[in-house]
Amino acid sequence: MPISLYNTITRTKEPLTPIEPGHVKLYVCGITAYDYCHIGHARSALVFDMMVRYLRYRGLKVTFVRNFTDIDDKIIKRAAEQETTCTELSERFIRKFHEDMAALNIIQPDLEPKATEHVDEIIRMISLLIERGLAYQEGSDVYYRVNLFEGYGKLSGRQLDEMQAGARITINEAKENPMDFALWKGSKPGEPTWESPWGPGRPGWHIECSAMSRRYLGDTFDIHGGGKDLIFPHHENEIAQSEGATGCCFARHWIHHGFVTIKDEKMSKSLGNFLTIREVLALYPAEALRLLVFSTHYRNPLDYSDASMKDAVTGLERLYNCMDSLSKLPNGTDISESLIDQATQDRLLSLEDRFLEAMDNDLNTAQGLGLIYDTVKDLNRIRQTLGEKSSDIDITILKECGQTLTRLSGIMGLLNENPTTYLHDQKAEKLEDLEITPEEIQQLIEDRKIARSEKNWGQADEIRDLLLARSIELKDGPEGTSWHIKKD
RNA sequence: GGCGACGUAGCCAAGUGGCUAAGGCAGAGGUCUGCAAAACCUUUAUUCAGCGGUUCGACUCCGCUCGUCGCCUCCA
Incomplete structure (x- = not known):
């Protein structure tokens, strides 16, 4: 029996048949490092953690790559707000991310590439897209020419003309088509900058994943995954970039997990209804x-x-x-x-x-x-x-x-x-909250034991109630009295 | 407006056309106990949002209606 996985691009469950038999190559979109991770990120990490553990359990070799996006509009904005550098900010939150992952006991990916360490690959891929006529320079920016990529919309199931009808009017008049997206952005003063054939600038969002997955997993690999919200535009654009540049099929299997909701609403930064991983793990x-x-x-x-x-x-x-x-x-x-x-x-x-x-x-x-x-x-x-x-x-x-x-x-x-x-530690932790020690409890149990042996039920019950008031419940068994903490 | 997902017991949640519709939490009963609580056991949907259709047979496939949510803008 093969392992079958739902593939977003075909909308059906399909058997997983690695290109290289017995070896699964997996790329997962990781975080943009500019803030603490919330439990939606935890779900993402947990789902792929389980997937990798399972595939390995089934005897498959898995090469697992999960990137960090460490240069991006949000990072620039947040760094400015905090009066720090983008590097300091992203490194700080990558560190926090690793702490969260360790606390969740998430297995380490084989590789965790960062966008800023792959700008050469990014520039090469953009150049290739320009050569192929799929990208164009406009001032100091480079855009992807969406309507020349035939399969555009195949992942998210959209048609370009339908999207244009509903698309928000773009402020940037330079684009040939409002759906065109930036591959390279000329940098403003004070922003992180890399030299490029189009002048000093930085990568757009999306291109880093195309460049890094190609570098580590090749032109075509087995599984690409992430949250459902990445289907459009992020993954759609990755397909356009990668397949446009290589002419090969990008990822064979697209895996997307659902959201974490609170009161049936998606958890998101903009709604402000998010809980961080560390907040939850504190409880x-x-x-x-x-x-x-x-x-x-x-x-x-x-x-x-x-x-x-x-x-x-x-x-x-x-x-x-x-x-x-x-x-x-x-x-x-x-x-x-x-x-x-x-x-x-x-x-x-x-x-x-x-x-x-x-x-x-x-x-x-x-x-x-x-x-x-x-x-x-x-x-x-x-x-x-x-x-x-x-x-x-x-x-x-x-x-x-x-x-x-x-x-x-x-x-x-x-x-x-x-x-x-585990059971002992859980008990000890709760006792600490209740501000009572096992010794105190044991002493009261001893006192009650004497009362019980004298059939002084009144006093025995009094002691029991006293402990109960402090959330400690007693159980009299054949081997003496045991205690546990009351559930709330 | 366009596209998509979901609607199964008080709550959460599996169920890829045919066997008694998994499991968890809560509830009820029981074992234990001087009484009690924890743990453990047993039990809890003639029915799968509603209405039609396909089929020998539908929770499962198709259509419509109602409801909830998501994507189309940064998002895991």
Whole structure:
């Protein structure tokens, strides 16, 4: 069974067949570095992180390139506002980006090229486009002559004449056609500048991706990805530039993920309804954000809210609780018969196959997670029926299934921590917020133990209520009293 | 205005024409307990926005209507 992925350009799911067998070349549009990243950027990073992990899990070699756009109108504007240089600004936010990625446990791309370090390639590509008549110089600017590129609009499904009808009137009268876009912009005083055949200037937006993907992945490569909002104009223009310059097919597979929304509205800088990655990670564990992201298919919109994050935290805890219980399982005592019925055994043993099938189908992580929760339920149920007389066979099945589950979750970057450590750390963190120490709790439990042994229920309940008022709940079990933190 | 996506239980969310419409959260019942809470188990949609059509058969394909969102301008 091949891995099939939805291809924006054909609007169908297609099998992934790398040009070089067994080796996938992937280019993802990264950030424009001028501000902190929001959770929309996190989704993008997480989706491609999962994709790369999955392809590698399936035995494919992946060359993963994700660029930085570090010269751009927005950077120039922001640097001026902050009275700093573009270099300082972009480097600062690239650093912040790397911190965010590390906090999210995102795997490093193989290459992270920056636009400013590839101006030579950019200039060469623009020259080639001018030679081919697809670009023209106008003053100190160079524009792409959109109506001469036959396939213009093929990715976004638009016709040039239709777009012109709705296009905003361009201030720049120099363009032959309002849809023409800048490949090179002459620089104004104080702006970053590179020498070029058209005078001092800087690259336009779009061209850097064409130049850098060509440099590292060749004229044609397998997958090009990014957010849905990049389909037009960014990716459409990249196709025009690259295919115009090389005459070859640019990217075979176009992958676009959906937006993160808040109250069903797209998260964006202009609406001001965005949350940064670091704001979210200050409140919730990174894996909870991963769980939220992967519980929706990557092409659908993902609505972010505190409630959905809390659900994710609960769900993650359920997974870790299960794994923790498995890790504490005793060894099998005798070789009595298995207590696991055949149907359940079959289900457990086929987990990986079913998971891979879901993932092969356009990376259906939501379905994959469903299978994981199914398995957790099976494992918990079996664990409870085992009792004292657990057989080696059953213990082995449980432990092996737990390992499979951890391995598959790892494709989504989940269950990456030791379960006991995770649960302990989460507890410790919450206790800190509650300003109570385990020692204090333990002391009160001891006091209550005495009261209980004297059957002084009134005092025992008083202590329990006292702790409850501080969000600590007690549980009396056969092996003594345990405590946990109350959910809000 | 042009193009596109989506509408599945109280909420979130899978479902590539045919098996009981996954899974999670919340709710209800239970195991445990002096009572209780956590964890765990069980349970929760005769029905997939509405109306037509294609088909032996439709949540799934087609058309229309209603609703939500997105792109067409910087955007992940």
